[in-house]
Amino acid sequence: MASNHSSYPHSIIDVAGMDDMNTVLQEAEIFEAQAKGSPFTWWNNQEDNPISKKIDHSLINQAWANSFPDSFAEYLEPDQSDHTPCLFRTPSVRSRIRKPFKFYHHIIDNPEFLVTVGNAWHPESIVGTAQFKLMRSMKCLKKDLRGLNKRHYSGISERVKQQGAKVEVLQRALLTSPDRATAVEEHRERDTLNKLFTAEQKFYRQRSRVRWAYVGDRNTTFYHKTVNQRVTQNHIHYLRDEDNNFFGATSAIKEHSAAYFQ
Structure with missing residues (x-):
């Protein structure tokens, strides 16, 4: 236990309990994390005989220490409480930044686009002004449009590369030993490749314009x-x-x- 800010009568300490606690910590393989902030975490909230102690501890194991070597526990101001809140900080772990929604033009060409919009667009079920209904409807549509783009166009360049390799295999087979089934499949896969080509072109054209608008x-x-x-x-x-x-x-x-x- 940490020492107090002020002197007070000595109390009887159960040494056996302290030994048991140390044994438990060793068997569980947990130890005190690096701490910053106030050295004491509790006070008795008394004016005549104020006493401060460290009775709150932040414990971690070796797996945590290996995963977050720069982490530490920060003891904040108690505010209205008699205990100080403890906040664990991990500077090496960047918080996830939610990216703003971007409407990509290439998803308009997808046959699922109109169906997706129709299923998500229900302004009649929203109560409020026309402007609020429009804003809320567009917000509800974001998730479905993100899913549509992710399903069909995520990693668009890699998709184009893989589809191109598939078409090359079919075309090589046609040049070696042509047959109707392979020809039909080649036409179908080449049509898919052309659609991906168009989507990729639109995607990068839009990205370049966004970049120019940003850096100007x-x-x-x-x-x-x-x-x-x-x-x-x-x-x-x-x-x-x-x-x-x-x-x-x-x-x-x-x-x-x-x-x-x-």
């Missing part, structure tokens, strides 16, 4: 790389006139452009 024209490496890429794409390397004469030098391009517009 800030003075970042991404911005400068994007500008350099656009300059390269828009650079005029040469011009030809109506007689198919070639203008490759910078000065010749300038002169021809000025003469054309004059």
Whole structure:
């Protein structure tokens, strides 16, 4: 037990009980966790003879210590209680950040999209203003749309890769020994591959626009790389006139452009 803040008459301590407690802790293989905050966890709430003691302990085992080596117990202020609350902190474990909902355009092409929306959209069962009904209906729809996207398009690039490998096997079989069943299967799998290709293209196009909207024209490496890429794409390397004469030098391009517009 920890020492007290103030002196008080000595009481009889059951040494046998303390020995039993130590034996139990050893057999259970648990020990005191690293602690921060107040060294005492309880006080008698008396004005004349205030006494503080550490009667609350945070115990862990070796498995916990191995999994969370930087964890510690923090004893907070007691507030209205006579005991201090204990909060375990694990700095190495990042709290799960809930990502905001994003509506991806490619799920509109899925045949389950309209059915999913129809099953989840019930504004007539919601009580409130029209604006509240709309907001609540959209919130109820998020979970189903997330599930639809996860079932059919999660890891879209890996899905495209796997589907492409499946189509390659069928096409190789057709080139070796063609038959009707393999041809039908190849057409079906290739159709699935094309749909995944389209979904992947829409996904990355939307992601690129979101990224540009987020970082914008800030003075970042991404911005400068994007500008350099656009300059390269828009650079005029040469011009030809109506007689198919070639203008490759910078000065010749300038002169021809000025003469054309004059």
